[in-house]
Amino acid sequence: MYRCLRGEAYKGLPNFHVGSVWRLIVPTKICSFIWLVAHKRIFTIDNLKKRSLSLANICEMCSEDEETINHIFIHCKFNKDVWDRLRRACGSLETPVRDIFEVISRWPTNCTDDGKSWIRYGVLHSVCWQIWLERNNRIFREVRLQAKVVARKALMDVVEWSVAGGIVDKS
Ligand SMILES: [Zn+2]
Numbered sequence: 001m002y003r004c005l006r007g008e009a010y011k012g013l014p015n016f017h018v019g020s021v022w023r024l025i026v027p028t029k030i031c032s033f034i035w036l037v038a039h040k041r042i043f044t045i046d047n048l049k050k051r052s053l054s055l056a057n058i059c060e061m062c063s064e065d066e067e068t069i070n071h072i073f074i075h076c077k078f079n080k081d082v083w084d085r086l087r088r089a090c091g092s093l094e095t096p097v098r099d100i101f102e103v104i105s106r107w108p109t110n111c112t113d114d115g116k117s118w119i120r121y122g123v124l125h126s127v128c129w130q131i132w133l134e135r136n137n138r139i140f141r142e143v144r145l146q147a148k149v150v151a152r153k154a155l156m157d158v159v160e161w162s163v164a165g166g167i168v169d170k171s
Pocket residue numbers: 059060061062063064065071072075076077078
């Protein structure tokens with residue numbers, strides 16, 4: 001995305017400059033979702049089993065491990081691919097290592113620099129959101145996207161949120 005933000009085309013993404021992105025509006029529903037993630041309140045299979053639901057716990061994304069919050073957002077092979085693609089696109093984006101709560105606690109809170117912290121802030125929100133949408137689409141709609149498509153959707157979210165921030169001209 002920094003290639004895009006530096007003014008180079010990035011696979012069809014709108015062409016704008018990092019210096020112009022100093023504000024993003026992350027939709028309220030996604031902020032609320034991140035709050036639920038941070039407080040371990042989303043309905044991953046391990047959380048549903050704690051409510052005495054009898055479910056087989058297997059991750060829909062990789063089919064290799066049990067689904068927990070940390071697995072689905074950090075350790076899952078499929079989602080690591082998504083994070084890696086975004087890290088390559090965004091340059092300085094930190095890839096979560098161990099714990100999603102640690103990641104969220106380190107998210108930028110003071111986005112006043114040249115735009116990089118806003119991009120990082122937006123991508124961290126959008127990638128978690130898109131991973132969760134992909135997980136739900138696989139379970140409930142039997143629709144499966146490739147990691148590169150999920151990563152691209154996350155980047156497009158950030159572009160849309162930049163436009164919503166009134167800073168970036170969509171044209
Ligand atoms: Zn997995």
